[in-house]
Amino acid sequence: MASKRVPTVTEIGPGTSALHAAFCDYVSRVFTRADFRRWTQWGEWNDDYRTFAVVDDGRVLANASVMRMRLLLEGREVTGYQLGAVGSLPSERGRGLARAVMNAALAHCGDAPVLLFANKSVLEFYPRFGFEPRRQTLFSASHVARPGETAAPQLDVAEADVRARLRMLSDEGLPVTERFGARGTAAIASWYAANGFARPLRALSDDAWVFTEVEGETLFIDDIFARAPFDLRAALPRLIDRPISSIQFGFTPERWWPGAVEAGEDMEADLFVRGVPSPREANLFPVMART
Template sequence: MDSVEFVHVDVMYLYANQSVLDFYPKFGFLPKQETLYTYPVVKREVESSAPKKLSGHSASDRHLIYQKAQNRSAISTCFSTVHAAELVMFYCLYVFSDHLYYVEKEDAIVIAQHEGSVLHLFDVISEQKVDLETVIHSLVSENTTKVILHFTPSDDLACEKGVYVDSNVLFVRQEGELFPKEFKHPTTSQA
């Protein structure tokens, strides 16, 4: 197989399943460790206005989500994805269609799912910077003890950090070191 060089590409990445972990290093891809961000929920007064539940099956909700996704602001100054509205819509339609919310106070679309005492926060889509604590506290229930963020938050959110473990492993081929030391590639921008 002939080698293909990508001279105008700074970085290439992919997610590999467990059966091909030895394959991609042959082509210069190296595994890259992601960070698990966990926000411990401290009980405080519940936000007065609950988020509006949206549906990936509603035409008007899809229009609102797509509009926000097209014009989204980066959720983090450290590591984020923008200009990927179609990929976000795939997740909203086929993966998280029943886990979509609109938080009016932040004018943000939120993709989140409760699992027992854990709230999984997959994405926050807004046209301006949002206060993640406000978003989180609008979604937590009485029994929520922690929030797992499936993206890299900005430094102003006090999170615990750990090693992210998943069945798919991030592989990167890059010139130099372009990724931050600690990051989580946003789940909703993984193709």
């Protein structure tokens, strides 16, 4: 009996622009709410982002993407990777293509820590590659505040100079959490903005930017990009347009709000890890650093 042919996997990086359109088309077909076109046009596809794809006649049939990251694990910075956009076209499923691209992506990662956020329909897929589920915890705080006289201006991530400044703050500034997070995640945050998934970005100063928005009486703070620590509590009146009674954090807020409490498990965050040591305390990987 003839052996089953292993599909050829092609690596696509920032310089493989001839295949960018094919990758973007694949994403729109498999993940109907996601798109990479605008993000790519913005020039945000950098050398940290690689995709491993089965390509046939100019079409991407299956893919596993890899984002190289500067992970923070209990204050220690290590090089790690995060997988995303894993799957295959509906018409190509059952051929082993997803397994082939996963193997290629993981070979690229080597022995480094790897994490991914899975879609609930494929939770049984990733343990086959050595991944294990990891609990994620929500954090909140009861806090009453009213709007101040001067609101922090909103920034437009579509502007190249805003993205450049965001990159600088992300690369050189404080990671939003050191318990389980990452530094240098501006390109991921810009993807959320390019897709319309990000909350407004507001500037408290040139060196302190916050993705945040009020819903009902709750202030959602998804991420903070800052060169140095600042008094978040004192800054809240500039970030709200109506009174609030609580705050929900999109990260572990040990630095920014030490009195925050655990608010249950994040049931939307199906995190899987491989080679990532478990933090000693409850944690939430930043929502705007997830691919």
